[in-house]
Amino acid sequence: MSLKIQTPPPHGGKLVDLVIRDIDKAVSMAAGAVEFDIRPTRSIIDGSPIRNVYREVMSIAYGFFSPLEGFMTRNEVESVLKERRLLSGWLFPFPIIFDITEDELRKLNVKEGDRLLLRLKGQPFAILDIEEVWRFNPKDIADRTFGTPERNPEVVRRRFDEKHPGWLIYRSMGGVALAGKVHVINEPIFKDPYNRFWYPPAKSREEIQRRGWRTVIAHQTRNVPHTGHEHLMKNAAFMGDIEPCHGILVNAIIGAKRLGDFVDEAILEGHEAISKYGYISPRRHMVTMTLWDMRYGNPLESLLHGIIRQNMGCTHHMFGRDHAAVGDYYDPYSTQILWERGIPSFGLTAPPYDLDKGLKIRPVNIKEFWYCPKCGEIAYSDTCGHADVAQRFSGSFIRGLIAEGIEPPPIIFRPEVYRVIVKWWRVYNYPFVNRRYLELKERELEVDLKPMEVSSRR
Amino acid sequence: MPYKIAVILDKSRIERIRGTPVEKEVKDLYGGYLKVIELTVPDEIAQRILKEFPRARIDARGFIEETPVAFKRELFEVIVKLKSTGPEVFGELLKPDRLGKIKETAAKEDEYLPPPNVAYCG
Numbered sequence: 001m002s003l004k005i006q007t008p009p010p011h012g013g014k015l016v017d018l019v020i021r022d023i024d025k026a027v028s029m030a031a032g033a034v035e036f037d038i039r040p041t042r043s044i045i046d047g048s049p050i051r052n053v054y055r056e057v058m059s060i061a062y063g064f065f066s067p068l069e070g071f072m073t074r075n076e077v078e079s080v081l082k083e084r085r086l087l088s089g090w091l092f093p094f095p096i097i098f099d100i101t102e103d104e105l106r107k108l109n110v111k112e113g114d115r116l117l118l119r120l121k122g123q124p125f126a127i128l129d130i131e132e133v134w135r136f137n138p139k140d141i142a143d144r145t146f147g148t149p150e151r152n153p154e155v156v157r158r159r160f161d162e163k164h165p166g167w168l169i170y171r172s173m174g175g176v177a178l179a180g181k182v183h184v185i186n187e188p189i190f191k192d193p194y195n196r197f198w199y200p201p202a203k204s205r206e207e208i209q210r211r212g213w214r215t216v217i218a219h220q221t222r223n224v225p226h227t228g229h230e231h232l233m234k235n236a237a238f239m240g241d242i243e244p245c246h247g248i249l250v251n252a253i254i255g256a257k258r259l260g261d262f263v264d265e266a267i268l269e270g271h272e273a274i275s276k277y278g279y280i281s282p283r284r285h286m287v288t289m290t291l292w293d294m295r296y297g298n299p300l301e302s303l304l305h306g307i308i309r310q311n312m313g314c315t316h317h318m319f320g321r322d323h324a325a326v327g328d329y330y331d332p333y334s335t336q337i338l339w340e341r342g343i344p345s346f347g348l349t350a351p352p353y354d355l356d357k358g359l360k361i362r363p364v365n366i367k368e369f370w371y372c373p374k375c376g377e378i379a380y381s382d383t384c385g386h387a388d389v390a391q392r393f394s395g396s397f398i399r400g401l402i403a404e405g406i407e408p409p410p411i412i413f414r415p416e417v418y419r420v421i422v423k424w425w426r427v428y429n430y431p432f433v434n435r436r437y438l439e440l441k442e443r444e445l446e447v448d449l450k451p452m453e454v455s456s457r458r
Numbered sequence: 459m460p461y462k463i464a465v466i467l468d469k470s471r472i473e474r475i476r477g478t479p480v481e482k483e484v485k486d487l488y489g490g491y492l493k494v495i496e497l498t499v500p501d502e503i504a505q506r507i508l509k510e511f512p513r514a515r516i517d518a519r520g521f522i523e524e525t526p527v528a529f530k531r532e533l534f535e536v537i538v539k540l541k542s543t544g545p546e547v548f549g550e551l552l553k554p555d556r557l558g559k560i561k562e563t564a565a566k567e568d569e570y571l572p573p574p575n576v577a578y579c580g
Binding site: 259260321322327332371373376391392394395396397399400401403404405406407409410411412418419422425426429430431434435436 | 567
């Protein structure tokens with residue numbers, strides 16, 4: 001058997017493509033459907049937008065979530081919650097639910113077998129063929145999605161609550177689910193700068209092939225990169241097969257963010273600056289994005305990341321400390337526990353690559369990089385013997401510097417990346433996500449839609 | 459468990475503590491590119507800060523971060539006033555009138571922070 005690693009197949013064997021590109025076909029599919037204007041999920045605590053289901057429609061239809069083809073039925077959600085598998089048996093970490101309220105259901109007056117026309121920004125966007133209408137208790141789904149210390153003692157350290165943004169998304173849902181297959185019938189047009197980073201799985205695989213990359217390591221991001229991230233990328237990429245990985249694919253999660261996070265535009269262009277200014281050669285680096293309102297589910301989120309990036313054609317995925325985590329709900333190394341030995345209490349009795357209908361992407365579990373004043377360099381935590389004096393990187397610390405108007409020193413933050421932050425700071429009068437940005441982002445979204453005439457039902 | 463909080467020192471802040479006992483506590487960070495003072499924060503004070511400023515969090519290093527800029531500025535002013543980095547700093551900082559002033563300024567911070575004057579190299 002050759003030691004050379006090849007591009008893995010999509011999760012489930014085949015990339016999902018549920019985008020209708022023929023306008024006549026799209027119009028005829030929408031004919032007679034009942035209209036529904038997509039609206040954001042708003043926090044039950046303060047009413048701020050925390051999710052827009054259009055991002056899930058996009059990620060399903062363009063194949064990021066392959067083999068998932070639509071919103072889940074009750075049985076499928078139960079299967080996911082019990083053993084993190086779709087009804088087809090393929091691993092999948094999160095319930096994907098199209099939720100509405102009882103009041104909306106009454107107004108829509110739809111049932112199994114009906115077709116819903118989903119409108120976005122006032123235009124036809126997608127259709128949902130209703131296979132099942134079912135009801136759920138949002139708090140129960142939220143608790144079971146993320147786990148509890150009693151049920152999942154391997155990784156859950158404390159009970160989830162409304163301070164956890166992912167738990168809050170499920171907790172704030174409407175309680176009625178419309179399950180069924182979706183099709184995008186009016187392809188959204190990405191605005192600048194998002195358009196430069198839109199590589200759905202089929203296009204990403206083409207690009208990887210065009211660049212001649214046989215091995216590609218994925219880097220998950222929801223942050224503007226500091227040099228700790230850069231060292232993680234550079235060093236993790238040494239893990240390839242007979243040579244280091246040919247490519248580093250940065251995949252930013254774009255969607256509703258927490259207050260205080262960097263804005264999406266700065267995240268994308270900040271990563272772009274890393275190769276634009278040669279800190280990682282552009283021959284070896286590409287920046288992409290996925291639409292998803294992060295659930296911050298640490299090990300579970302890492303499973304979704306593995307699925308997305310395998311679908312995009314990556315052979316490896318780097319996972320660091322506190323992967324996609326917020327607060328101290330999970331053990332900081334939960335993701336690494338999953339990818340090293342599995343989490344039986346979530347139904348994952350072995351690592352995702354050793355399970356039937358599991359993943360083919362290879363994890364590269366990395367601890368952390370820190371600045372060591374004794375070594376006088378940025379060092380890997382398991383290699384450097386000076387833990388007592390090590391100075392760790394902290395995104396929060398860097399955000400604090402930036403807020404105080406202090407340019408972070410180049411050893412922890414590239415000046416060109418800082419200038420990207422300042423560029424968007426001037427646009428929004430604020431360097432981070434605040435309530436105004438959240439509302440603006442919700443209103444404007446990342447996309448526009450072309451007008452489309454259809455004979456739907458109101 | 460005690461936590462820490464760091465105050466970054468730029469040139470003007472270093473001048474203001476020169477010759478005081480606080481100067482001896484200045485630490486180099488990241489190869490001397492940054493100068494900071496680190497204060498130990500008793501657990502009950504840390505919990506109070508987290509409660510008063512909901513966006514504040516403890517980072518992976520055990521430092522209280524993401525407090526409002528106004529909080530850090532006032533913290534530095536108290537350090538200068540008391541010429542100390544001891545626990546009495548927090549007693550002064552969290553006095554109702556001072557805290558009220560911090561919160562009032564911090565509320566405006568959520569809407570606007572003046573961008574620095576650097577050129578975009580895009």
